[in-house]
Amino acid sequence: MDYFLTEEQKMIQELAAQIAAEKVRPTRAKLDENDEFPWEIMKTLAQADLFGLYIPEEYGGMGGGIFENCLAVEQLGGACIGVATTFAASGLGAYPILLFGSEDLKHKYLPQIASGKRLAAFGLTEPGAGSDVSGIKTTAVKDGDHYILNGSKQWITNGGEAEIYSVLAITDRSKGARGASFFVVETGDPGFSFGKKEKKLGIRASATRELIFQDCRIPKERLIGREGMGFIVAMKTFDKSRPGIAALGVGLSQGALDLAVEYARKRVQFEKPIISFQAIQHKLADMATKTEAARALVYSIARFMDSNPNDVSKVAAMCKMYAADVAMEVSTNAVQVLGGYGYMQDYPVEKMMRDAKILQIYEGTNEIQRNIIGQELNKEYGRMKDTFF
Amino acid sequence: MHIAVCIKQVPDTRNVRIDPDTHTLVRQGVESIINPFDLFAVEAALKIKDENNARVTVVTMGPPQATEALRDTMGLGVDDAVLLSDRAFAGSDTWATSTTLAAAIKKMGDVDLILCGKQAVDGDTAQVGPEMAALLDIPYATFVKKIDLGDGNSIRAIRQTDEGTEIWKLPTPALLTVIKEIGEPRVPSLRFKMRAKKAEIPVWGAADLGLDTNCVGLCGSFTQVVRIFSPPRRTDRILIEGSVEEQAERLFNYMKQSRVPGI
Numbered sequence: 001m002d003y004f005l006t007e008e009q010k011m012i013q014e015l016a017a018q019i020a021a022e023k024v025r026p027t028r029a030k031l032d033e034n035d036e037f038p039w040e041i042m043k044t045l046a047q048a049d050l051f052g053l054y055i056p057e058e059y060g061g062m063g064g065g066i067f068e069n070c071l072a073v074e075q076l077g078g079a080c081i082g083v084a085t086t087f088a089a090s091g092l093g094a095y096p097i098l099l100f101g102s103e104d105l106k107h108k109y110l111p112q113i114a115s116g117k118r119l120a121a122f123g124l125t126e127p128g129a130g131s132d133v134s135g136i137k138t139t140a141v142k143d144g145d146h147y148i149l150n151g152s153k154q155w156i157t158n159g160g161e162a163e164i165y166s167v168l169a170i171t172d173r174s175k176g177a178r179g180a181s182f183f184v185v186e187t188g189d190p191g192f193s194f195g196k197k198e199k200k201l202g203i204r205a206s207a208t209r210e211l212i213f214q215d216c217r218i219p220k221e222r223l224i225g226r227e228g229m230g231f232i233v234a235m236k237t238f239d240k241s242r243p244g245i246a247a248l249g250v251g252l253s254q255g256a257l258d259l260a261v262e263y264a265r266k267r268v269q270f271e272k273p274i275i276s277f278q279a280i281q282h283k284l285a286d287m288a289t290k291t292e293a294a295r296a297l298v299y300s301i302a303r304f305m306d307s308n309p310n311d312v313s314k315v316a317a318m319c320k321m322y323a324a325d326v327a328m329e330v331s332t333n334a335v336q337v338l339g340g341y342g343y344m345q346d347y348p349v350e351k352m353m354r355d356a357k358i359l360q361i362y363e364g365t366n367e368i369q370r371n372i373i374g375q376e377l378n379k380e381y382g383r384m385k386d387t388f389f
Numbered sequence: 390m391h392i393a394v395c396i397k398q399v400p401d402t403r404n405v406r407i408d409p410d411t412h413t414l415v416r417q418g419v420e421s422i423i424n425p426f427d428l429f430a431v432e433a434a435l436k437i438k439d440e441n442n443a444r445v446t447v448v449t450m451g452p453p454q455a456t457e458a459l460r461d462t463m464g465l466g467v468d469d470a471v472l473l474s475d476r477a478f479a480g481s482d483t484w485a486t487s488t489t490l491a492a493a494i495k496k497m498g499d500v501d502l503i504l505c506g507k508q509a510v511d512g513d514t515a516q517v518g519p520e521m522a523a524l525l526d527i528p529y530a531t532f533v534k535k536i537d538l539g540d541g542n543s544i545r546a547i548r549q550t551d552e553g554t555e556i557w558k559l560p561t562p563a564l565l566t567v568i569k570e571i572g573e574p575r576v577p578s579l580r581f582k583m584r585a586k587k588a589e590i591p592v593w594g595a596a597d598l599g600l601d602t603n604c605v606g607l608c609g610s611f612t613q614v615v616r617i618f619s620p621p622r623r624t625d626r627i628l629i630e631g632s633v634e635e636q637a638e639r640l641f642n643y644m645k646q647s648r649v650p651g652i
């Protein structure tokens with residue numbers, strides 16, 4: 001398929017594909033087996049200028065948009081979404097600053113993130129607050145020129161490895177939905193520490209840790225936007241980041257499909273390559289069709305979002321949800337096509353299947369995505385005066 | 390500091406075929422790549438640039454398509470590139486190649502260090518580097534695995550030899566040919582790639598280099614390829630194994646059987 005990419009977009013795609021092939025594919029099994037954080041690859045991605053694709057040039061980025069970032073994420077995700085999640089999560093951490101931060105915060109942090117010199121992370125989830133973000137308990141209390149944070153964040157991607165954290169905390173519980181605010185917390189801030197690294201089903205190259213705040217004192221200028229905007233910042237950030245998760249799904253699906261087709265052409269049973277069996281062909285046909293459908297959806301939504309339309313929650317949720325479901329299905333079927341070999345760690349598809357599951361859970365579970373789409377439909381149609389009957 | 394790196398475009402030897410009749414490389418449909426050792430030379434230059442105030446220029450003699458190879462190295466961070474291309478350069482042997490490259494280095498005027506690969510994977514002679522140094526009348530060292538800048542008027546080169554390592558101090562300007570151990574080539578960067586895409590790459594011909602067309606290309610070559618063939622397979626070989634004593638005994642018996650004179 002030709003998606004009519006510009007010269008520059010093709011360059012991004014090629015560069016990310018080269019890094020995926022030369023640096024990620026050969027190391028992914030080892031990173032997975034050892035729960036190893038991919039520092040070497042992060043350095044390579046930094047040197048390749050890929051961390052700043054979506055960041056404006058005035059803050060040291062390449063001045064592209066969500067689409068450019070998706071192109072890179074897709075290629076990396078084709079090799080390993082553990083590595084690609086690490087890369088993409090830095091963007092998730094950067095968006096609150098980029099969208100709502102003061103000029104000072106932007107000038108201070110975005111160039112560091114864009115150059116890849118420092119990784120960012122996004123801290124929202126807590127033990128009692130997953131899908132229901134309003135359940136967070138972490139507090140930030142103003143004390144003169146500082147805020148003092150107390151509480152903890154759970155399962156934070158890049159936790160302990162990143163140096164710049166966008167963190168959501170309650171600033172005024174009495175204000176309900178307008179009582180939370182985002183802050184930048186840096187590694188080394190007094191009272192900020194990390195919990196143990198989590199053991200996971202998949203994306204083991206990605207580090208997931210608890211963030212612990214014990215009378216963590218930060219300058220008041222680290223407030224992102226205004227007090228009380230926290231939940232809006234979170235929602236707008238997810239709108240921007242969800243196409244990236246979808247791109248991970250497209251990459252993973254393509255990676256699994258490539259392996260499955262190549263294998264099916266070579267594996268001989270009953271004296272024929274298994275691809276000659278219609279059952280296998282149909283499986284591959286569905287895998288290929290859904291992968292392409294997911295890609296077409298993500299590309300068109302990412303491009304649409306880069307035109308800065310007003311309300312994107314519905315479409316952002318659609319591409320995340322669809323591409324994640326496709327990735328789970330395609331990788332599961334890739335294991336089936338490879339049979340027992342697919343189940344063995346000697347082949348990369350079992351890892352892809354383990355990895356794919358996270359796409360349906362983080363950045364809002366797929367159920368939550370469907371809730372968002374459903375609620376938006378209800379609103380949209382509620383505004384219509386005409387009837388379709 | 391100005392560093393010039395000589396790179397050569399070669400057929401991708403990982404998938405070349407040999408024509409069974411003519412025994413020559415089937416070049417058609419074979420992708421061109423940058424000679425792998427020359428990428429190490431580029432990496433060596435960029436490493437110096439990373440830590441010092443240095444400018445890196447790549448130069449290649451080749452057909453117009455070789456511009457792509459030059460742009461690729463600019464994507465890695467090379468500052469400038471020059472293509473040496475002229476109908477008159479066609480058919481160059483190593484001497485004519487070196488003559489042309491040396492003239493280009495002279496024209497640049499301010500080159501302090503010239504880096505080459507240890508050899509080209511197609512021609513494989515490893516002559517071009519040393520020949521250039523001789524033509525330019527500057528010192529050179531081959532098979533270099535590490536380069537340290539000295540006081541500004543000299544460099545230190547660590548050579549890998551079969552016997553071990555040698556540390557050489559060379560006054561600049563100097564020429565070094567490098568090996569793999571100098572460091573894996575880096576990946577390109579998006580900014581450099583975008584700049585490379587737009588970069589104007591000058592093309593210098595014989596006239597620009599002040600070279601007489603009789604001194605370059607086929608006319609300027611002392612050697613000519615008359616015929617290329619794969620040596621016939623020798624079938625009359627046997628392998629003698631065992632301990633040294635056993636091998637000696639078997640060899641002796643074999644020679645006796647074969648009635649080697651004097652045994």
Ligand SMILES: Cc1cc2nc3c(=O)[nH]c(=O)nc-3n(C[C@H](O)[C@H](O)[C@H](O)COP(=O)(O)OP(=O)(O)OC[C@H]3O[C@@H](n4cnc5c(N)ncnc54)[C@H](O)[C@@H]3O)c2cc1C
Nearest residue numbers: 122123124125130131132155156157361362363364365367
């Ligand atoms: C590897 C990993 C990395 C993560 N990285 C980060 C990070 O960097 N930053 C961060 O802030 N968080 C991160 N998270 C947290 C992640 O976003 C949450 O796990 C996710 O939002 C779901 O929350 P939960 O796990 O508490 O599930 P719950 O909210 O408890 O949900 C449990 C189940 O109930 C369903 N459910 C809940 N509410 C509804 C509803 N209203 N309607 C229908 N179904 C519902 C869910 O879909 C799910 O199936 C990460 C999680 C993991 C596993």
Ligand SMILES: Cc1cc2nc3c(=O)[nH]c(=O)nc-3n(C[C@H](O)[C@H](O)[C@H](O)COP(=O)(O)OP(=O)(O)OC[C@H]3O[C@@H](n4cnc5c(N)ncnc54)[C@H](O)[C@@H]3O)c2cc1C
Nearest residue numbers: 395450480482483486505506508509512513514515516517
């Ligand atoms: C006897 C003989 C006859 C030949 N006749 C012909 C002929 O008729 N027609 C023909 O097309 N070719 C011919 N060639 C091939 C051509 O001369 C060589 O490819 C060329 O001179 C380089 O030599 P090499 O490949 O052995 O490089 P080496 O000497 O092994 O290369 C060492 C280093 O020199 C540098 N270098 C080499 N070539 C170039 C270049 N072109 N530009 C920039 N840097 C370079 C690189 O840094 C390289 O790593 C002939 C070669 C030989 C040996």
